[in-house]
Amino acid sequence: MEDRPDPLYASPTYLLFETGRLVRRTFARMSPEQPRLPYLLVLSCVARHGPLSQRQVAGRLRMDAGDLVGIVDALEKAGHVVRRRDPEDRRRYALDATENGRLFLGACQNDRARLDEALFEALSPDETHLFKDLLLRILAHHDERFTGAPDPQLRPEEPDGNGRPVRRDEAGQRTGAGISSGSAASS
Structure with missing residues (x-):
């Protein structure tokens, strides 16, 4: 029986799926003490754009509002975000990053840089740049959040x-x- 290449290897979608799995495994191995990426995305969103309601965070990140509740609870318990009454609508709460949360997010940047280095060590700097450009082009085509994303030539x-x-x-x-x-x- 001859060993033929798996036809899935020709599918960019399959390769992206496997790359995502690789990112999660590598992140968990390199930074086992850090929360998973969705937690960091929520904290980053709130730190950058807050105060925001949970609904606004869910909309910005394209997350299910129900999934966000557990993430916000964990971030609040860790002291990274606070829920306060929204001054514009006292019936709802607004999330804001704490100073501890902002410091934590900054400290995580070094781990993310190490993760990028480990994941993309097989590529030259020019290839990594091209890879990011292609991903941004694909994302911008389907999601307006990535339209006008920072260009490396800026x-x-x-x-x-x-x-x-x-x-x-x-x-x-x-x-x-x-x-x-x-x-x-x-x-």
């Missing part, structure tokens, strides 16, 4: 006239994509 230290980063081509020249009408004349 230089945040050089904003245009409206405070947005300026796009540069591979030669370092400004391109029209990030130039507003007010800043084009000043370049």
Whole structure:
């Protein structure tokens, strides 16, 4: 019997599924003390955009509101988020990150960087860059949250006239994509 390649290996969807499984296994092995990624996503969302209602967090992250309850309970118990009455609607609660939660999230960045290094060590920096670009293009096509995601060619230290980063081509020249009408004349 001849050993033929598995036809699933030709499916990008299957390969993404297996990559997701690899990410979860590797993360659990490298950072067993840290909460799983959904917990970090919720904490990051609240730290970045809060205070937010649980419904707003669920909407931003495309999570089921029922699944979010347990995550928020665990984050609150750990002292990373607090539930407070929403000043705009006293009937509901708003979530906000605590200082402890923000510090924890910052400390997790080093672990995420190590995870990326471990997962993508088989790729060159240019290949990793291309891989991220392709994933962002796929995600942006299906989910508006990823439209306008940061482009690696953007230089945040050089904003245009409206405070947005300026796009540069591979030669370092400004391109029209990030130039507003007010800043084009000043370049």
